[in-house]
Amino acid sequence: MTDTITEGEFDKVFAKAEELSEYFREIGPKYDTENTFAYPSIEAFKKSGLGALPVPKQYGGLGGDLLATSKVVSELSKGDSAITLAYNMHYIMVGMTMGLMSETQNKYWLGRVADGDIMFGPFSEQRAGFSGLADMKAIPQEGGGWKLYGKKVWGTLCEAADIITTNATITDADGNLPENFEDRVNAESFFIGEFKVDENGQGDGISIVKTWDALGMHATGTQTIVFDGYYVPEDGFICEWRSGAFGVLEWASLMFASIYLGMQSRILEESRAVLSKKTLGAVFGATVAADVKVSGVGHIIDGIGDMASRYELSRRVLYRTCTEVTEGYDDNWPMELRFPYIGLAKTFIADNVMHMSRHAMSMVGGSSFKKGAIFERLYRDSAASMFQPLNADQSRTFIGEHLLAPEELAD
Amino acid sequence: MSTFKDADEVYAYIGKAMEACVTDPKFVEATKDGSLVVLITQTDPAASILVDFPGQKVLTGDAAASAPSTVQLRMSSDNANRFWQGKLNFTLAMAQRKVKLEGKRTTALGLLPLTGPIFDAYKAILAEAGRDDLLID
Numbered sequence: 001m002t003d004t005i006t007e008g009e010f011d012k013v014f015a016k017a018e019e020l021s022e023y024f025r026e027i028g029p030k031y032d033t034e035n036t037f038a039y040p041s042i043e044a045f046k047k048s049g050l051g052a053l054p055v056p057k058q059y060g061g062l063g064g065d066l067l068a069t070s071k072v073v074s075e076l077s078k079g080d081s082a083i084t085l086a087y088n089m090h091y092i093m094v095g096m097t098m099g100l101m102s103e104t105q106n107k108y109w110l111g112r113v114a115d116g117d118i119m120f121g122p123f124s125e126q127r128a129g130f131s132g133l134a135d136m137k138a139i140p141q142e143g144g145g146w147k148l149y150g151k152k153v154w155g156t157l158c159e160a161a162d163i164i165t166t167n168a169t170i171t172d173a174d175g176n177l178p179e180n181f182e183d184r185v186n187a188e189s190f191f192i193g194e195f196k197v198d199e200n201g202q203g204d205g206i207s208i209v210k211t212w213d214a215l216g217m218h219a220t221g222t223q224t225i226v227f228d229g230y231y232v233p234e235d236g237f238i239c240e241w242r243s244g245a246f247g248v249l250e251w252a253s254l255m256f257a258s259i260y261l262g263m264q265s266r267i268l269e270e271s272r273a274v275l276s277k278k279t280l281g282a283v284f285g286a287t288v289a290a291d292v293k294v295s296g297v298g299h300i301i302d303g304i305g306d307m308a309s310r311y312e313l314s315r316r317v318l319y320r321t322c323t324e325v326t327e328g329y330d331d332n333w334p335m336e337l338r339f340p341y342i343g344l345a346k347t348f349i350a351d352n353v354m355h356m357s358r359h360a361m362s363m364v365g366g367s368s369f370k371k372g373a374i375f376e377r378l379y380r381d382s383a384a385s386m387f388q389p390l391n392a393d394q395s396r397t398f399i400g401e402h403l404l405a406p407e408e409l410a411d
Numbered sequence: 412m413s414t415f416k417d418a419d420e421v422y423a424y425i426g427k428a429m430e431a432c433v434t435d436p437k438f439v440e441a442t443k444d445g446s447l448v449v450l451i452t453q454t455d456p457a458a459s460i461l462v463d464f465p466g467q468k469v470l471t472g473d474a475a476a477s478a479p480s481t482v483q484l485r486m487s488s489d490n491a492n493r494f495w496q497g498k499l500n501f502t503l504a505m506a507q508r509k510v511k512l513e514g515k516r517t518t519a520l521g522l523l524p525l526t527g528p529i530f531d532a533y534k535a536i537l538a539e540a541g542r543d544d545l546l547i548d
Contacts, residue, residue, distance in 0.1 A: 182500055182503060185500055185502075185503045186500050242502055242503070243500070243501065243502040246502060328517060330516065331515040331516050331517050331518075332515075333516075334513075335505075335512055335513070335516050335519065336505065338516065405508060409454060409485060409486065409487060409508060409509055409510070409511065410507060410508035410509055411454070411455075411487045411489075411490070411509055
């Protein structure tokens with residue numbers, strides 16, 4: 001048995017992804033309209049076994065690497081972007097935790113994922129999003145372990161999850177956060193634990209508050225998670241958060257990129273389907289003719305060509321980035337730029353998916369603007385690509401700062 | 412004012428800790444087939460230490476600075492004193508440009524599992540020399 005997924009094994013996995021993608025495509029519009037999590041997707045996702053894809057074979061998983069997981073995420077996203085963005089959270093957190101957990105933790109938690117459990121990870125808080133040091137407190141308990149108190153505002157996939165990962169700052173016994181900045185960075189920690197809530201979202205020291213109401217990505221179920229004495233035993237401590245996370249954030253960045261690559265593919269597909277058949281008849285406007293087939297109009301031809309080019313370039317950027325990271329070519333990048341350089345795939349694809357969703361509406365015409373049209377849906381959902389870390393502005397800041405920094409140490 | 416009087420003090424404590432570690436059988440076993448040769452360049456006072464793990468040798472001063480290395484680590488001598496006692500948050504120090512780490516990432520990461528025993532060796536050397544002023548609680 002090889003350590004990583006073989007081509008033959010991947011073909012079977014991808015066939016399952018195609019099947020699940022079709023199902024997501026079928027149910028997606030209903031949950032977008034109802035603005036709720038797509039509850040039937042839970043059983044379908046678990047039944048597919050695709051949750052075990054990135055789990056190494058030694059823990060009972062399928063051994064999928066970044067590229068294999070990326071291809072599956074894109075295929076699912078082609079079916080429905082919002083439902084897939086929810087399950088993308090699972091892939092991100094499995095990818096990140098498996099690089100940071102101890103052998104004992106990996107055996108237990110990844111073993112559960114291999115058996116079908118779903119993992120999520122709320123990290124961002126209202127004050128400063130993902131960049132903010134956690135205001136959420138982990139208060140040490142006399143018998144060992146911590147109780148967590150605070151609120152996380154981006155709890156994507158919470159309504160389907162069995163396992164929670166999160167970050168909180170370890171305080172003194174009285175719940176005081178470290179006063180010194182460096183001490184506070186040192187105390188910010190990464191935890192993993194059980195996530196059990198009832199049908200009303202209430203659990204022991206933890207609850208779901210349904211706050212998700214956004215422009216797009218409705219079916220992600222990105223609710224608020226309230227921690228009010230949620231207990232984490234000592235073996236639920238993974239590592240210091242920032243030092244750990246920066247080494248494994250490729251799982252976040254490249255999986256987000258995969259979501260938007262899948263959307264690019266869907267936009268191209270839908271645009272071709274409409275524009276290859278649409279007939280205008282007799283027109284007197286920008287074009288003047290007795291009988292106009294849209295597929296013969298110059299800017300439409302160019303537009304579809306442009307979309308296909310953007311998709312293909314994005315695909316190559318993403319696949320190549322996954323490959324470079326997996327095969328260690330990232331060794332040749334300056335260490336400080338590793339994360340923003342990996343993030344370039346996501347920011348490049350984000351720019352392209354937003355361009356494509358807007359351009360598709362422009363080419364298809366006013367009907368694409370009406371509620372229920374796939375194009376307005378893709379336009380709304382693609383706007384989410386501006387936010388997940390690193391966004392384009394943050395990436396450029398990281399890179400620019402590094403390149404302009406003086407040689408001298410900043411002491 | 413620096414905690415170290417001069418480069419000789421740096422070599423007497425940090426250099427000595429490195430010498431103790433490179434010949435330790437655990438380090439030898441962990442690094443013998445690798446290419447981990449770390450050049451530590453310190454400022455205030457200026458000092459250079461080359462730790463050649465596969466070659467099991469430590470050079471200091473000009474000999475260190477002119478020898479080939481695969482990983483380059485730059486920081487002030489005060490931060491080096493904190494770092495080699497496990498008291499410096501490396502990620503934060505890098506983000507704040509108080510520490511510069513260059514070289515191939517995977518090679519540099521090979522240093523991380525080794526730091527714990529180096530911290531212990533360094534602290535033991537300081538304690539043995541009665542340098543409580545350099546020890547950090």
